[in-house]
């Protein structure tokens with residue numbers, strides 16, 4: 015029998031049961047929809063994690079100072095006003111010397127200060143660092159320049175502001191050349207640096223900080239000359255002093271394959287210098303590996319859920335086709351008497367199944383594309399529609415339908431023609 | 439008698455229902471020549487339909503042999519039997535057996551469908567036959583919208599569309615009033631006059647005289663097989 019006539023016939027036959035065909039299609043539509051939606055959400059989450067990690071730099075090792083609680087038994091220091099902890103200049107020096115394949119070491123002091131321009135005042139993170147911070151972080155300059163070597167050498171009172179801070183604080187003015195007061199000290203703005211989305215290491219204890227750049231960058235040298243390493247912090251119990259030499263240290267390694275070895279050296283040095291774990295080591299490369307592993311698990315879980323929904327759709331198809339076959343027993347008998355081979359009968363019912371599943375699949379893909387968009391619009395969760403997601407959803411649904419359609423079709427074909435003819 | 443189209447030799451058909459065996463045909467010998475018009479008569483349950491199903495290659499003999507057009511069909515596969523039904527046999531049923539969702543033309547085309555005949559050609563042939571059966575103004579009607587007589591005409595057109603060598607009719611007038619039945623019988627006479635070989639099952643003795651041969655069945659056996667002298671030449 016000719017395929018195009020087969021299709022016409024199948025459409026005509028399905029037309030007899032419009033409601034039933036529609037309901038069957040719903041099963042497939044939901045199945046495909048959920049597969050596409052789940053794959054899109056999964057892919058979105060995956061991309062987001064990858065981006066965040068990539069932003070931290072796969073060749074970087076991030077060291078952070080961590081405040082550890084004072085030990086209870088330690089009477090002398092339990093109510094101590096001065097908390098000393100974290101990474102030290104000695105650490106930085108030894109790491110520079112002992113970590114193999116190191117190309118850059120970027121020290122940072124990160125402090126929360128009031129900054130003020132004219133009457134506008136707000137609190138933000140001030141990052142005291144070195145000129146190569148910009149390169150290590152893949153920052154983009156928006157205006158002016160970043161901190162320069164000369165600024166370090168002379169301890170110049172200059173600063174670079176994040177683009178968001180520039181917008182808020184200098185609204186209506188060109189920030190370049192203006193004087194910014196940082197906790198009472200005057201700094202001249204020399205540049206505006208781009209959003210965090212373009213590459214910014216987190217400045218809080220979280221792994222990363224989303225959003226626009228609201229930081230102020232000043233030369234480390236300048237800060238040390240003005241303030242030193244002591245920092246007063248006001249908390250509930252009154253004011254305490256903290257002495258932290260370096261809040262963060264980013265070590266940049268020449269190649270990714272040398273990172274693991276470098277991390278070992280870093281740990282060795284820090285273990286030797288620190289009695290307590292008052293630091294943390296974050297290796298973006300390891301995070302990438304972990305993310306890949308997480309993603310694999312994620313995919314397996316989502317895949318299973320999607321597979322179940324498709325199988326449910328497939329069972330729906332089988333159910334409907336079995337009902338259709340038994341209702342049309344007599345038709346099958348007639349067709350057999352008129353010369354239909356078993357193969358023709360199998361093909362007839364399989365074609366009907368295929369048309370149901372393909373049209374259900376297409377509709378499912380359309381809705382499946384809309385759902386991730388709706389999710390993104392309503393919740394802000396990132397979703398990514400990829401061609402493989404569409405292809406997988408579609409092919410799997412059609413395959414499932416055919417697999418589940420074969421049994422009813424074969425059952426129809428194997429009927430005894432005479433019995434079928436007698437069927438009322 | 440001319441070259442036989444149908445030849446049964448010691449044909450036995452047994453139905454097995456669990457432990458029960460029903461012998462529907464008990465060793466029948468029958469020859470029907472090309473162009474012959476034979477009527478099969480007998481009480482209900484005597485094996486007439488069983489015979490027709492076998493002649494139509496819808497069923498296998500339990501033993502014995504069946505030659506259709508000189509060729510034995512005993513060892514043919516299901517696909518080969520389907521092929522024979524498609525090209526050489528025309529069935530007409532008591533209850534018409536049209537496909538409800540198809541219109542008149544589409545119903546007539548069904549056998550061509552399975553021979554892979556082109557759509558346009560199939561349409562032409564179906565249209566010509568529908569016209570001959572007086573159905574030209576009913577081509578797009580569904581079977582439900584036709585009278586019994588019209589439905590049987592569609593069925594006859596369908597049985598003719600492949601130009602079969604053997605036409606089998608199982609009580610074709612059984613569901614029709616006598617006037618309409620008469621019209622159908624006239625049509626069958628016409629086909630016979632054109633040279634078709636016809637085997638028809640009927641209860642009605644009045645019909646029997648139209649045929650050239652009357653075969654009488656009783657309990658799965660042929661009790662008489664006579665050429666009908668009174669039949670037309």
Ligand SMILES: Nc1ncnc2c1ncn2[C@@H]1O[C@H](COP(=O)(O)OP(=O)(O)O)[C@@H](O)[C@H]1O
Nearest residue numbers: 453455460462481482483484485486487488489
């Ligand atoms: N599929 C079947 N299974 C079992 N017995 C059958 C079957 N078909 C026919 N028979 C039996 O075979 C005998 C002949 O039936 P049938 O050929 O239909 O008779 P007729 O058409 O002359 O009324 C009957 O006894 C009937 O019960």
Ligand SMILES: [Mg+2]
Nearest residue numbers: 483486487488
């Ligand atoms: Mg009967």
